[in-house]
Each structure stands twice: as structure tokens, then as C-alpha cells.
Amino acid sequence: xxxWYLLLLAPFLALLYPPLYNRSDPTLFGMPFFYWYQLSWxxxxxxxxxxxxxxxxxxxx
Amino acid sequence: MTPLRISGRTRLLVFGGxxxxxxxxxLNTVFVKLAVTQIDPLTFTLFRFLAMTPxxxxxxxxxxxxxxxxTQDIPELLVCAACGxxxxxxxxxxxxxxxxxxxxxxxxxxxxxxxLAIVAVFGHERVRSGRWLGAIVAFFGIAIFEGILVGRFAIxxxxxxxxxxxxxxxxxxxxxxxxxxxYSPVLLLAITITMGTMMILPGxxxxxxxxxxxxxSALTTATYIYSVIFPILLTYPVxxxxxxxxxxxxxxxxxxxxxxxxxxxxxxxxHARIPHYELVGAGVALLGMAxxxxxxxxxxxxxxxxxxxxx
Numbered sequence: 001x002x003x004w005y006l007l008l009l010a011p012f013l014a015l016l017y018p019p020l021y022n023r024s025d026p027t028l029f030g031m032p033f034f035y036w037y038q039l040s041w042x043x044x045x046x047x048x049x050x051x052x053x054x055x056x057x058x059x060x061x
Numbered sequence: 062m063t064p065l066r067i068s069g070r071t072r073l074l075v076f077g078g079x080x081x082x083x084x085x086x087x088l089n090t091v092f093v094k095l096a097v098t099q100i101d102p103l104t105f106t107l108f109r110f111l112a113m114t115p116x117x118x119x120x121x122x123x124x125x126x127x128x129x130x131x132t133q134d135i136p137e138l139l140v141c142a143a144c145g146x147x148x149x150x151x152x153x154x155x156x157x158x159x160x161x162x163x164x165x166x167x168x169x170x171x172x173x174x175x176x177l178a179i180v181a182v183f184g185h186e187r188v189r190s191g192r193w194l195g196a197i198v199a200f201f202g203i204a205i206f207e208g209i210l211v212g213r214f215a216i217x218x219x220x221x222x223x224x225x226x227x228x229x230x231x232x233x234x235x236x237x238x239x240x241x242x243x244y245s246p247v248l249l250l251a252i253t254i255t256m257g258t259m260m261i262l263p264g265x266x267x268x269x270x271x272x273x274x275x276x277x278s279a280l281t282t283a284t285y286i287y288s289v290i291f292p293i294l295l296t297y298p299v300x301x302x303x304x305x306x307x308x309x310x311x312x313x314x315x316x317x318x319x320x321x322x323x324x325x326x327x328x329x330x331x332h333a334r335i336p337h338y339e340l341v342g343a344g345v346a347l348l349g350m351a352x353x354x355x356x357x358x359x360x361x362x363x364x365x366x367x368x369x370x371x372x
Contacts, residue, residue, distance in 0.1 A: 017076045048115075
């Protein structure tokens with residue numbers, strides 16, 4: 001498996017263990033950590049998927 | 062896909078693997094049931110799918126598949142994602158929170174019957190009478206399960222939602238069958254699960270805002286991790302391997318064991334009490350599904366590459 005595929009493991013691992021992020025602090029613009037942490041990973045996952053997609057596409061051409 | 066000739070030892074290995082998959086799926090229903098007694102079902106589903114989505118892509122990457130999505134397929138992919146994940150998960154998990162794990166596993170197991178009905182109604186394929194006979198027996202079994210013979214027939218809310226979830230997943234089977242001509246099963250799973258998660262997101266966020274930050278006990282965390290990893294990563298490869306070795310028809314029979322194991326597991330783990338009429342009804346329903354499977358095995362293009370339900 002190519003090394004950059006491992007990028008996709010990051011969101012999975014970051015969200016796999018809820019006690020890690022199941023708390024209110026630190027807040028961001030008044031939003032509890034729990035919420036902004038998860039929502040950030042939605043965005044980060046989309047970004048990582050795009051990166052992997054572009055790399056896959058480029059190499060398969 | 063013609064099943065390969067295999068030795069007795071390999072056959073034993075395949076059967077053992079499929080038995081493991083049936084148990085793992087049954088336990089998933091029981092564990093999710095356990096979790097949704099402590100956390101709101103929609104919140105729990107959101108957590109699960111946020112972690113499962115990247116995992117599905119890891120699976121795609123591990124198989125070194127090329128990610129390519131045709132623009133003209135997007136509407137069909139969205140419908141497929143809604144049927145298989147977006148709408149399905151709302152119906153299934155809310156249904157599960159209002160019924161028993163055993164009922165959920167049994168009623169969810171009727172998906173092939175609804176798939177049959179859909180392909181027949183839309184004229185996609187000719188369905189043999191043997192399959193219809195099986196479908197009638199299966200639905201009679203469900204009527205017994207719902208208490209028709211003991212004078213208390215009423216489709217409970219949770220059971221009704223689970224049956225609708227089965228209809229939704231049957232629609233997924235039909236729509237995905239067309240897409241599987243252009244996409245591999247694993248890539249289709251990853252694409253539709255991603256789109257499905259986007260559909261789960263509004264309901265999950267609404268639930269989060271309404272109920273606040275959930276408390277994860279050690280047990281809930283364990284059930285959550287199980288329900289993220291097992292339904293796809295640790296079972297799907299075994300199921301697929303089974304299909305390549307002994308064929309989709311025989312592999313599908315192991316699906317009938319899921320409600321049986323779910324009933325046993327819920328009795329032990331959730332101390333669920335299963336009335337006699339439910340056991341009789343489940344037996345008749347499973348018999349009907351088995352009849353439909355055997356008597357019409359050549360009437361329908363079995364989705365040899367269709368993915369199992371991601372509950």
C-alpha cells in the first residue's frame with residue numbers, strides 16, 4: 001500500500017475513541033470542543049479524500 | 062460467477078468464516094440496541110458513520126482501486142446512498158430503539174423478499190412462482206411474529222420502521238445492481254456511505270444539539286468501536302471470499318442465521334424475553350425466506366456482487 005493511503009487512517013483513528021473528545025473544553029467561538037472537533041474532522045476528511053483522489057487519478061492516467 | 066471446486070478443508074474454513082460473519086452481524090444489532098438505550102439513536106449513528114466513512118476509503122485504498130466517479134452517475138449514486146444509508150439508517154436505528162434486537166434482525170432479514178417484489182413490480186426480471194410461495198410463507202411468519210395467532214396483531218412502531226428500512230435496503234440492492242456494472246462493490250460502498258453520511262449529518266447534528274454532549278461509558282465506547290469496525294472491515298472480506306468459493310446462493314443462507322444468533326445473544330446479553338409466538342413466527346418467516354432462496358435460485362440474477370446490509 002502506498003504511504004499516502006495512510007492519510008485516510010487519520011480521521012478514522014481520530015474519531016474511533018469518543019472518550020478522547022467527549023468534553024466541553026477548549027471551546028472555539030463558544031462552541032464546545034466535542035462539537036467543533038467532530039465537525040473539523042468532517043472537513044478534514046473531505047480534504048484528505050480529495051488529496052488521495054487526486055493522487056490516485058494522476059497516477060492512474 | 063461460478064463457484065470454484067474446493068477441498069473439504071477449505072469448505073470447512075469458508076463455512077466457519079461465514080458462521081463468524083453471521084454471529085458478528087447479529088452481535089452488532091444487539092450491541093447497537095444496547096448503545097441506543099444510553100445515547101440518542103441519531104447521535105450514535107452520526108458517530109458511527111463519521112468513523113466508518115474514512116474506514117470505507119481505507120478499504121478502497123488497501124485494495125488499490127482507482128477512484129473514479131462519472132458525473133452522469135451522481136443522481137443514481139445519490140438515490141442509491143439514500144436507500145442504503147441515508148434513509149435506511151434513520152429508519153433502522155429509530156426502529157431498533159423502539160423494538161427488540163431479535164425483531165430488528167428478523168424483520169431486517171426480509172430485505173431479499175422486498176428486493177424480489179421490487180424487481181417483479183418494475184419488470185426488471187421474471188420471478189418464479191416458488192419465490193412468491195416463499196415470500197407468502199415469510200410474511201405469514203411475520204404476521205405470526207406480530208401476534209396474529211394470539212389475537213394481538215398490531216405492527217409495532219419499531220417493527221414498522223424496521224420493515225420500511227428493509228424496503229429501503231431492497232431498493233438499494235436494485236439500484237446498486239445497475240451501478241455495480243460500472244463500480245466495484247468496495248468502491249460503490251465507499252461512495253454511497255460517504256453520500257449517506259452527508260444525509261445522516263443533519264439528523265445527527267439536530268439530535269446532538271437537542272440532547273447535548275452524550276456520556277460515553279466504557280460499555281458504550283466498546284459497543285461503538287465494535288459497530289464501527291465489524292460490520293465492514295472485519296466481516297465483508299470474509300463474506301466476499303465465501304461468495305467466490307461457494308457462490309452467492311449458499312452464502313445468502315448464512316444470512317438467515319443472523320436473526321437466530323441475534324435472538325440468542327439478546328436473551329443472554331439484554332435478558333430479553335422472547336414470547337413463544339414470536340419464536341414460532343420467526344421460524345416460519347425464516348422457512349419462507351429459505352424457500353424463496355431455494356425454489357427460485359435461477360429466476361433472479363442474484364446480486365453476486367451486492368454488498369451485505371451495513372447495519
